Amino acid sequence: MHIIIAGAGEVGFHLAKLLAHEQHDIVLIDTNKDRLQYVANQLDIATIHGNSTSFKILLEAYIQDTDLLICVTPAEETNLTTAMIGKKLGAKKTIARISNLEFLFDKEVLDLSKMGVDSLISPESLAAREIKRLLRETALTDTFEFDRGLLSLIGINVDRGDALENLSLRETAKLNPERDFVIAAILRNDKTIVPNGDTQILANDHVYFIAEPKGVDRVFEFKSRKGGKLKNLMILGGSRTGINAAKKLSKKYRIKLVEKDRDKCFKLADELEEILVIHGNANDVELLKQEGIEDIDVFIAVTGNSETNIISCLLAKKCGVKKTIAMVENVDYFHLSQQIGVDTLINKKLIAANFISRYVRKGNILSIAGIHGLDAEVLEFEISDDSTLVDIQIRYISFPKDTIIGGVIRGNRGYSISGDFKFQIKDRVIVLAKTSSIKEISKIFS
Known part of the structure; x- marks a missing residue:
């Protein structure tokens, strides 16, 4: 896909970073030369210095061949204007970041799609929705839902006395008789561990699960200190x-x-x-x-x-x-969250970038999302009609070392899977992979 991103701030940069893994043709536009230079040093993408509302700048970015125009500058007016102009010049789909929530609450009053703005995104609204999900339990530190909760990625801190403390992954099977969750990753002393059966869970570990709805409830039962209902x-x-x-x-x-x-x-x-x-x-x-x-x-x-x-x-x-949630601007703070004592840190710009990335469809990758503090991404692949993975037990598929198959969404149900599971056409596979393994795992599902 040819994608233009207007705005090289945190939203634009993080979004470009996510999409770069999928080898899209990305052009980033911004008025700040220093910011563009920083991005160019970090990512292998094209950059253009200028105002995204300029016809000349958009044409230089080949707007007429653009599959997706994403407008995420700090200025709402610039984003809306860029989307409208871009649509007129040939962009197939446009997304604009807004700050005025009236555009979201009163969609029927002003139908912006008729003016060239296909979708609206509000970091503030998404952050509020993230907070709402985090309030499900005091133990929950992270949450990410697939297909409205058919599968969920959740994170908890393991305290001394918790049921998981000092168990290997193989030993946790006795706590999971229904096999409705998978332990996908562990964050320990700022280091990301993609675990195997012998990996031991220690006190103060931050453990991430991919779980079915019942599995989510089961994970909360592992906490020795019950928080009770939040009121x-x-x-x-x-x-x-x-x-x-x-x-x-x-x-x-x-x-x-x-x-x-x-x-x-x-x-x-x-x-x-x-x-x-x-x-x-x-x-x-x-x-x-x-x-x-x-x-x-x-x-x-x-x-x-x-x-x-x-x-x-x-x-x-x-x-x-019982539970504290802090919004931060500096993403570097995420690595300190376990040490400083705040239960959950959120960044509305990263949440927005992860959400926007779901609009991108290339090959069999349906979505990609980062997890705060982890050197890993969560990817969602679809099994195509001609895939060589169909009807093969996953234990016989050679996946990269630093990846875990967290689950599969089939029809209207999510499944936590084991080695005897066989993929079927149209299955949507949830994979957690360290950044270094994303390219290799993408090839397997291509």
Whole structure:
């Protein structure tokens, strides 16, 4: 596919990095020369310096031959304009990043598809949706769903006393009699381990599973410390992410939202009628105590400052909060999440890039997504009509060393599979692979 990405920020860069694995013809456009040089040094893609709303620049990028135009600059107006112009000049499909959620909530009022914008993407809305999924259990640190939950990738921290501690993967079979989950990866001391049967799970490991719906529930039972149901939430920051999360969660949870801007508090109080809006700074311990921090189950920090979010979560944890979620801008923080004590770190730009990558279809790769902190990707392949893998037990297929077949979606059901499983035509196969093995595994499923 010929793909043009307008915007070389974190969303554009991460997206280009994901798609580069699939050997697409990618052109990245941006007005920042230094940023383009950085990208060019990291990735083998074409770059063009200029404004993506320029006819000349788009034609230079061969817009007339473009299969997908992805507009993810920080400016909503630039993204919408680029998509409209690009569609007029011949782009087959366009995607625009937006910040105004009215475009999502009131689609019927303004049908942007008639103007050339095929799809809209909001990092804030996706981050709020990610937060909603993470609230399923206190133990859950990561989540990624395939086909609306037919299979899920989830992550948990293994604490001392947990059922998994000191077991090898082979020994965990007794905890999984229904074979409804697969242990796909382990993060230990910032190192990614794609495990085999002899790999032992240790305390403080971050373990990733690919599981069927019942398997997800089974994984949570391995935790020695049961968190119980989550009822009371505190959100720090009246950002777009904070507002969107509050709206999505208000029907199920009791929410308090803390915002330091007094004028903004009054506006939020009018907009969020079912939510208690508090004026103050969450770094104020006395304020937290006055607002009943000891009764809060989840603390979610989504201000525009990464350090404020992390420190506030640590403070909340010290006050006894069961689960903390911090939004960060710097992706380097993800490698520190286990050490610094925050349960889950999220980055709305990476979430958006992973989501957009699902729009790309080339060969048998249906989707590709990164996992925060892991030197690995999760890929979804489809078994084609002429595949040589059909009706062969997977134990007899030579997969690369650093890959694991996590599961298969067949029709309307997800399966966690073992060595005697046989692929069928149209099966969608979930694979976790270290970055170095992606090219080789892609060839096997091609």
